Amino acid sequence: MIIVTGGSRGLGRSICERLLSKGQEVLALARSVEDVPYAALACDVSDYAQVKAVAKHLRQNNMKVSGVVNAAGIAAMNLAVTTPPDTTARVVQVNLLGTIYCCQVFAPLMMRQKGGCFINFSTIAVALGLKGEAVYAASKAGVEGFSRAFAREMADFNIRVNCIAPGPIDTALLRGITSDQIGKIVSQQILPWQFGPDAVSDVVELLLDDRSGSLSGQVFGIGGA
Amino acid sequence: MSDFKEKIYAELQEVIDNDDIVITDEMPLIGDGSVLDSMKVVSLCIALEDVAADLGFEFDWTSNAAMSRSRSMFRSVGALVEEFTKQMKAQQ
Numbered sequence: 001m002i003i004v005t006g007g008s009r010g011l012g013r014s015i016c017e018r019l020l021s022k023g024q025e026v027l028a029l030a031r032s033v034e035d036v037p038y039a040a041l042a043c044d045v046s047d048y049a050q051v052k053a054v055a056k057h058l059r060q061n062n063m064k065v066s067g068v069v070n071a072a073g074i075a076a077m078n079l080a081v082t083t084p085p086d087t088t089a090r091v092v093q094v095n096l097l098g099t100i101y102c103c104q105v106f107a108p109l110m111m112r113q114k115g116g117c118f119i120n121f122s123t124i125a126v127a128l129g130l131k132g133e134a135v136y137a138a139s140k141a142g143v144e145g146f147s148r149a150f151a152r153e154m155a156d157f158n159i160r161v162n163c164i165a166p167g168p169i170d171t172a173l174l175r176g177i178t179s180d181q182i183g184k185i186v187s188q189q190i191l192p193w194q195f196g197p198d199a200v201s202d203v204v205e206l207l208l209d210d211r212s213g214s215l216s217g218q219v220f221g222i223g224g225a
Numbered sequence: 226m227s228d229f230k231e232k233i234y235a236e237l238q239e240v241i242d243n244d245d246i247v248i249t250d251e252m253p254l255i256g257d258g259s260v261l262d263s264m265k266v267v268s269l270c271i272a273l274e275d276v277a278a279d280l281g282f283e284f285d286w287t288s289n290a291a292m293s294r295s296r297s298m299f300r301s302v303g304a305l306v307e308e309f310t311k312q313m314k315a316q317q
Contacts, residue, residue: 052287056283059274059278104287105287108267108270108271108274111267111268111271112271112274112275153264156264157264
């Protein structure tokens with residue numbers, strides 16, 4: 001089974017749908033799962049106790065986890081000096097701590113079976129240092145740093161850890177950002193055009209596959225930076 | 226020695242993977258003098274989760290208390306057995 005956090009909408013939903021279409025067993029985690037048409041559990045990843053409760057449920061029901069895709073995330077497009085402290089805290093809580101919690105709590109499930117794969121989400125804003133994304137980029141830079149070290153810790157258990165760093169993918173996360181702004185960001189990518197959710201799902205599929213068995217501790221930029 | 230203490234010792238012996246090492250209650254599991262590296266401690270904890278499940282309770286080794294260096298359950302084998310017992314009694 002593959003766990004996909006943030007699996008009720010946006011990139012997470014797109015990833016769930018792709019994996020399901022390829023015959024994978026998927027469990028989506030999201031704060032609200034009422035309208036999710038596939039297996040899903042309500043879980044706010046920024047709440048450690050809720051993540052632990054999911055792991056307990058999986059363990060008690062002997063559900064084998066072969067991969068975790070940490071796609072839950074929130075964006076905050078604002079200058080650092082005009083970002084309210086509550087927003088800063090929430091961005092770090094969901095993007096960084098939520099990812100760390102899910103890795104910490106779900107890792108033992110995979111360590112027991114000596115195999116598995118974590119895919120965490122960064123952003124191209126980390127590499128590009130984009131104006132107006134300082135707080136968001138900081139939270140994701142933390143994810144990259146955590147993932148590199150965590151990859152080494154997990155290596156003995158045959159568990160791979162990688163990051164995907166998308167550019168501005170066409171999802172609800174971009175609501176409020178003008179096409180001009182998107183164009184400026186995209187123009188800084190190595191492949192200077194906007195990619196859709198399918199491009200991200202392609203890389204997720206690739207990294208979950210055993211043929212990516214040599215890849216760990218890496219950051220894969222969608223569009224390149 | 227109680228059944229579950231024997232099981233804890235057996236799991237520890239398997240993780241240590243060296244029959245020449247005699248396990249005692251005073252043996253430290255972390256820090257100076259420990260025969261386990263941090264990854265082996267984790268492997269032991271995962272094995273103890275299974276022992277606890279067989280005994281009908283959930284062994285929590287990831288709490289703040291468990292991971293605190295000064296009062297950690299890993300400061301010695303005896304402390305680990307004590308914490309395991311405490312959690313078992315609290316849930317039964």
